[in-house]
Amino acid sequence: MFAFWSFIHSIEAFFIYYYPNAVYLNSIKYSHNKVKVALGESKANNSVLETNLQIQTPIFKADNYMLVTGILAMALCTIVLITSLPIIRKKYYEVFYYIHHLFIGIVIATILHAGIPKFRIVAIIIYCLHKLINIISIKKYSNKEIYIRRISENSIMLQLPRKKKTVEKYTQFNPEFGKYIFLCCPQISKFQWHAFDLSGTKSDNINYDTLIISTKGRWTNKLHQMLVKEKLLRPNGSPGFTLLTTRHFHSAHSYILENDVVILVAGGVGISPMIPIIDEYLSDSSSKNSNYKSKKIYLIWICRDLSLVSLVAETVSKYYTSDIINNFSIKVYYTGKTVIYDLNFQVLTIFQNQHIAQTYAHKPDIYKVYTEIIKKYEKSTNVGVCSVGSKELTSYTKAMSVKWGRENGMCFRMNYYKASLM
Numbered sequence: 433m434f435a436f437w438s439f440i441h442s443i444e445a446f447f448i449y450y451y452p453n454a455v456y457l458n459s460i461k462y463s464h465n466k467v468k469v470a471l472g473e474s475k476a477n478n479s480v481l482e483t484n485l486q487i488q489t490p491i492f493k494a495d496n497y498m499l500v501t502g503i504l505a506m507a508l509c510t511i512v513l514i515t516s517l518p519i520i521r522k523k524y525y526e527v528f529y530y531i532h533h534l535f536i537g538i539v540i541a542t543i544l545h546a547g548i549p550k551f552r553i554v555a556i557i558i559y560c561l562h563k564l565i566n567i568i569s570i571k572k573y574s575n576k577e578i579y580i581r582r583i584s585e586n587s588i589m590l591q592l593p594r595k596k597k598t599v600e601k602y603t604q605f606n607p608e609f610g611k612y613i614f615l616c617c618p619q620i621s622k623f624q625w626h627a628f629d630l631s632g633t634k635s636d637n638i639n640y641d642t643l644i645i646s647t648k649g650r651w652t653n654k655l656h657q658m659l660v661k662e663k664l665l666r667p668n669g670s671p672g673f674t675l676l677t678t679r680h681f682h683s684a685h686s687y688i689l690e691n692d693v694v695i696l697v698a699g700g701v702g703i704s705p706m707i708p709i710i711d712e713y714l715s716d717s718s719s720k721n722s723n724y725k726s727k728k729i730y731l732i733w734i735c736r737d738l739s740l741v742s743l744v745a746e747t748v749s750k751y752y753t754s755d756i757i758n759n760f761s762i763k764v765y766y767t768g769k770t771v772i773y774d775l776n777f778q779v780l781t782i783f784q785n786q787h788i789a790q791t792y793a794h795k796p797d798i799y800k801v802y803t804e805i806i807k808k809y810e811k812s813t814n815v816g817v818c819s820v821g822s823k824e825l826t827s828y829t830k831a832m833s834v835k836w837g838r839e840n841g842m843c844f845r846m847n848y849y850k851a852s853l854m
């Protein structure tokens with residue numbers, strides 16, 4: 433947006449610089465007419481008009497100094513913009529990272545160009561404070577401190593012991609779910625910080641930050657290779673790697689349990705942030721003073737790999753002997769390439785034959801699923817939908833939520849929380 437308006441501003445400035453007469457002429461015409469109207473056609477004698485013409489000044493004057501500083505700011509902005517395009521950012525992240533620091537030059541050039549209004553000083557102070565908090569809350573883990581569990585061919589679970597820094601006491605808020613951190617592995621790249629949701633249950637979270645990491649592109653593949661090969665296959669002789677983490681950041685879906693009915697839609701590793709939500713809700717329901725008003729959680733999970741299902745089963749298994757388990761239901765939509773003939777049997781076995789799971793071997797029709805779930809409830813129910821996964825999935829889920837809300841909005845209220853894994 434900044435670049436767009438700067439571009440429009442530059443075109444306007446060039447126009448004024450090279451065609452100043454266009455602006456002066458308009459100004460004179462306007463003044464001429466005004467005088468005529470004010471004094472009446474007959475009274476508007478030449479001397480009055482001439483005086484008026486002399487005191488006319490252009491609305492805006494583009495001098496050489498402004499032009500040079502403006503061109504400088506715009507040129508830097510264009511370079512930053514081009515190197516931020518996904519095609520360059522993804523292939524040459526370091527180039528993107530270094531060049532992005534030209535933003536300091538943009539700020540200086542803009543100040544020289546247009547001065548420094550108070551709001552800009554406030555914005556710069558807030559930015560610097562934010563960066564400072566981020567830097568001082570970075571935590572370092574050696575390979576010996578990290579617990580690694582391989583979940584499937586493409587996914588691993590990392591557990592990093594919680595190290596609370598003083599700054600976090602003032603920047604962290606409850607609840608304990610709906611959070612993510614950024615992870616850096618200096619051995620792969622010093623500048624790449626990738627986002628990962630915290631996935632642990634309440635009891636894990638006291639001691640660990642738990643992450644589930646799936647391979648996607650270059651960075652996650654390198655991390656897998658390094659962690660799996662060096663830590664699992666050569667636990668004692670590993671050359672030693674370090675991981676850096678930031679403080680916790682909050683996602684919008686940390687408010688999902690404020691709704692009467694909760695529908696969680698996860699795609700693949702998008703299950704990771706759903707686990708703490710389910711755990712928080714079930715453990716809260718089993719306590720005497722319940723904090724949340726939600727009646728039930730429905731998990732709709734589209735996955736190509738069934739091995740992650742066991743993570744959900746581990747989370748809910750504590751409640752198998754209690755009625756609370758009826759407040760949870762899971763629909764697994766298996767879309768993997770390998771055909772699984774006994775899909776229902778396999779999933780039911782993982783959930784120890786609890787009738788909380790339903791399985792399908794195709795993609796879901798989300799609109800139909802919403803109808804099936806929501807129509808069971810009385811009118812005026814607040815429905816919270818949270819979707820985490822690929823951009824296609826989250827966009828589709830959002831479109832269906834808007835459509836469903838529009839068509840049934842008089843009876844039910846749909847609140848949508850989206851989190852794309854990009």
Ligand SMILES: Cc1cc2nc3c(=O)[nH]c(=O)nc-3n(C[C@H](O)[C@H](O)[C@H](O)COP(=O)(O)OP(=O)(O)OC[C@H]3O[C@@H](n4cnc5c(N)ncnc54)[C@H](O)[C@@H]3O)c2cc1C
Nearest residue numbers: 522525624625626627628629645646648649650651652704
């Ligand atoms: C809020 C949030 C939560 C997430 N939670 C999870 C989770 O729990 N589990 C999970 O598996 N995935 C999660 N993801 C997705 C995860 O961050 C990406 O899968 C990962 O960043 C992909 O990196 P890549 O290099 O392997 O893949 P690619 O998509 O191929 O990235 C290509 C290249 O782009 C550059 N790049 C892209 N993004 C970044 C970045 N943020 N920092 C630095 N360089 C970048 C790098 O050069 C990178 O190698 C989450 C994403 C977000 C935004």
